[in-house]
Amino acid sequence: QVQLVESGGGLVQAGDSLRLSCAVSGLTFSMHAMGWFRQAPGKEREFVGAISRSALSTFYADSVKGRFTISRSLVKKTLYLQMNSLKPEDTAVYYCAADLAVLPSTSVDEYDYWGQGTQVTVSA
Numbered sequence: 001q002v003q004l005v006e007s008g009g010g011l012v013q014a015g016d017s018l019r020l021s022c023a024v025s026g027l028t029f030s031m032h033a034m035g036w037f038r039q040a041p042g043k044e045r046e047f048v049g050a051i052s053r054s055a056l057s058t059f060y061a062d063s064v065k066g067r068f069t070i071s072r073s074l075v076k077k078t079l080y081l082q083m084n085s086l087k088p089e090d091t092a093v094y095y096c097a098a099d100l101a102v103l104p105s106t107s108v109d110e111y112d113y114w115g116q117g118t119q120v121t122v123s124a
Contacts, residue, residue: 002026002113004096009118016086016122022079022096022115029077033104035111036070036081038092038120045095049081050104057103064090086122093117 008020020036035050049060049070058070069082079096097111105111 002098004098004113004115006094006096006115006118009094009120011121011123012086013123014087017082017084018086018120020081020083020094020096020118020120022081024077024079024096024098027098027113029072030074031100032098032112033101034070034072034079035097035099035104035106036079037095037097037108038090039095039117040092043092045108047106047108048094050099050106051079052103053101059104059106061106083120086120088122088124091120091122093119 003025005023033053036048037045038048039045047061051058051070051072055072067085071080095117096115098113099111
C-alpha cells in the first residue's frame with residue numbers, strides 16, 4: 001500500500017520559515033521523481049516545486065523561487081520543502097506527490113500518488 005504522509009504545516013507570521021516533510025512508503029522511492037503542490041481555497045491545485053529521482057535537478061514555480069528549497073533523503077525515504085520568507089499568499093494546503101519518472105513534471109495530471117496534505121497558514 002502506497003502512503004505519502006505530509007507533516008510540518010502550521011500557522012506562522014509573514015517572514016517566518018517552515019519545513020514540510022513527506023514520508024513515503026509502499027513504493028520504490030529512488031525510482032520516483034517527487035513534487036510539491038498547493039491548493040488555496042477556491043483555487044486550482046498549483047505546482048510549487050519538484051525534484052528528480054536522482055536529486056540532481058530541482059524545479060520551482062516562479063512565485064517561490066529563491067524562497068523555497070526542495071530536497072529528498074533516499075535513506076529516510078522522505079521529501080522536504082524548506083519554506084523561508086513566507087508570505088500570506090503562500091497560505092494553502094500543501095501536497096506531496098510521486099511520479100514514476102526520471103525528471104518530474106509540473107503538471108498535476110502526471111503524478112501517480114498523492115498525500116493527504118498539510119495546512120500552511122501565513123498571517124500578515
